Amino acid sequence: MPRNDALWLDILLDLRRKPVGIRFLLTEDDYVSSKAAGLSGxxxxxxxxxWAGEGRLCKMDAAHCACFAASRALGMAPVGEEALSGSRHAKLGVYENLCVSRSVAKDMVYCAHKCTGVEIMPLEAYDETNRPDVVVIVTTPHNAMRITQGYAYxxxxxxxxxxxxxxxxxxECTSYPFEKNMPNLSMLCSGTRCVAQWAKDELGVGIPYHQLGEVINGLRKxxxxxxxxxxxxxxAKRLADAGQSGVLEVVFSHNYFTGAYGTPEQLARRKK
Incomplete structure (x- = not known):
């Protein structure tokens, strides 16, 4: 269940922020019934x-989403010609010319559905009857590496x-993982680094929630x-604090890279 998943991510990764669950509220009834508070501004x-990574819960519709690019990506607003053509970013000088900008625009992946809004909560706030669709983790490169290794297992x-x-x-962290049904990594963007004030050593990972259990199992293995x-x-300390020491045996001074590096001569001497 989501709360248990959040616990294991906290045990296995050195997280500064809570993992965040995103649930698409496809209808007005879904939006009204969400337990998260709507935004006043x-x-x-x-x-x-x-905010959700800091423990706060909210739900957002297009009227309260202060970024039209996000409204388009999440399916809360239609994708207009300016976005499809690439002309906006070409005019802003983000790409060398319209041809390059159009190629980037063509590869953008928007949610194909039309939804009323999105629920944005810490993963631990979800339960068995109310699960997220995507999990977003903003974290360090080391943790992103470990998540990738857990997936690859x-x-x-x-x-x-x-x-x-x-x-x-x-x-990169929400609509693409959702539509393509696969995790994705993101170096973040200048816009979110400005408005959300992420640290320079943070990046983003988006994971379809139904795949998270396998990723966590891979992390443990x-x-x-x-x-x-x-x-x-x-x-080991996190396992003990959570009363889970018996679930996973941690073996010290042993890993795949111990003794793996050296010249052929050095490696040969070690075997003697």
């Missing part, structure tokens, strides 16, 4: 995601990553071969 979608390489440093939280002792000590 406007806010960019990515800022609301940051069951699925192999993470392929078809899409990133342009544009529409990062709304598209790869603690011993992948993690260094420093992180293993942290994980």
């Amino acid at each position: 406007g806010m960019p979608y990515c800022t609301a995601v940051k 069951h699925k192999g390489q993470l392929k078809d990553i899409k990133m342009a440093g544009m529409c990062a939280i709304c598209q 790869t603690v011993n071969p992948m993690e260094a002792n420093e992180d293993k000590h942290r994980i």
Whole structure:
């Protein structure tokens, strides 16, 4: 269940922020019945995601989404000709010319549905009867590496990553994972770094929620071969604090890269 998933992510990763669950509220009835509070004023979608990472709950419709690019990406507003043609970003000088801008625009992945709004809450706030559609984790490169390794344990390489440093939280971390049914990495974008004030050493990961359990299992299975002792000590303490020490045995001073580096001569001497 989502609360248990959030617990295991906290145990296995060195998170500064809570994982965030995104649920699409497709109808007006869905929007009204959401337990999250509606916004009284406007806010960019990515800022609301940051708020949720700090423990706050909200729901957002197009009238209160202070970023039209996010409204388009999430299916709350139609995609207009200016976005489809690439002319807006070409005029702004984001890309060299209209041809390049059009190629980026053509590869953008918007939610195909029309929805009334989105529910944005910490993952731990969801339950078995109310699960998110996508999980967004804004975190460090090390944690992103571990999430990728957890995914790869069951699925192999993470392929078809899409990133342009544009529409990062709304598209690269939400609509793309949702529409393509696969995780995606994002270096974030200048817009979200401005309005949401992410740290320079943070990036984004978007995961379809139904795949999160397998990713967490992969993280657990790869603690011993992948993690260094420093992180293993942290994980062991988190396991103990959560009363889960018996669930996962942490083996210290052992991983796949111990003794793996050296010249052929050095490696040969070690075997003697």
